Amino acid sequence: MLNNYYDKFIFTGQIKFKDSNFxxxxxxxxxxxxxxxxxxxxxxxxxxxxxxxxxxKKSVKAFLPALQAKPKYKGISLVNFVFDFFSSSGFGKLxxxxxxxxxxxxxxxxxxxxxxxFFKNKSKKxxxxxxxxxxxxxxxxxxxxxxxxxxxxxxxMSSSRCEFIxxxxxxxxxxxxxxxxxxxxVL
Numbered sequence: 001m002l003n004n005y006y007d008k009f010i011f012t013g014q015i016k017f018k019d020s021n022f023x024x025x026x027x028x029x030x031x032x033x034x035x036x037x038x039x040x041x042x043x044x045x046x047x048x049x050x051x052x053x054x055x056x057k058k059s060v061k062a063f064l065p066a067l068q069a070k071p072k073y074k075g076i077s078l079v080n081f082v083f084d085f086f087s088s089s090g091f092g093k094l095x096x097x098x099x100x101x102x103x104x105x106x107x108x109x110x111x112x113x114x115x116x117x118f119f120k121n122k123s124k125k126x127x128x129x130x131x132x133x134x135x136x137x138x139x140x141x142x143x144x145x146x147x148x149x150x151x152x153x154x155x156x157m158s159s160s161r162c163e164f165i166x167x168x169x170x171x172x173x174x175x176x177x178x179x180x181x182x183x184x185x186v187l
Contacts, residue, residue, distance in 0.1 A: 005088030027066050034090070034114035041127040042119050042156070046181040049129045053149075053182065056133025061141045075142055076101070082138040083108075090114060091131060092162075104143055105171065108135055110162040116155040125181065126151035128162055132182065139166050148172065148183045 009015045009024060016023045022031065044052060064082065073081045076099060083094040092113040099106045115128050128151050136149035150172060153163035165172075169186040172179050 003088055005084060025066060027063055035118055037130065038115045038118035041115050041129055042123060044129065050182065050184065052129040053133045056130050057137040057140065060134050060137025064141045078142040079138050086134055091134070104145065104168070106139070106166040108164040108166065110164065113155060113162050116162055119156040121158045123154065123156035125157070126154035127156050128154060131162070132164060135164055135166055150179050150182045152178065
């Protein structure tokens with residue numbers, strides 16, 4: 001037994017090891033030490049962090065149709081489905097704590113991030129660029145509208161949990177250095 005989420009895939013034969021690669025449904029997946037990615041995130045510059053974020057956001061939007069083989073989720077239920085998938089895959093516990101359906105903005109808390117927990121209290125900047133990309137990609141795909149995500153609190157910076165804000169790019173305050181360091185304004 002792995003966990004309740006993955007046990008279903010194992011039981012139905014949807015996790016395979018073929019040609020020295022793991023596949024979930026037909027999506028290639030990896031099992032690797034979190035430290036490999038944590039180091040990459042911790043030592044990345046602001047510009048590299050933006051590139052990692054953008055790449056992950058784009059990839060999440062591209063692979064979600066395959067993960068959601070039978071599209072039974074949409075909107076916020078799809079976001080929660082994606083959060084369950086990533087939480088069950090070792091990305092920490094993603095918890096949607098506030099969602100304004102009308103304005104389509106949200107606050108997400110993540111406990112036990114494998115990236116920022118590795119560098120607990122050692123960073124001067126948020127480092128969860130991969131999680132930001134996952135969150136923004138999930139919202140963008142679920143609502144068929146482009147969203148961005150900014151990390152406002154990070155365990156690597158002495159917070160007890162990581163906090164993320166999801167919003168339309170135009171709604172972020174670009175006078176704040178933290179926002180400028182994580183996303184670029186869309187002109």
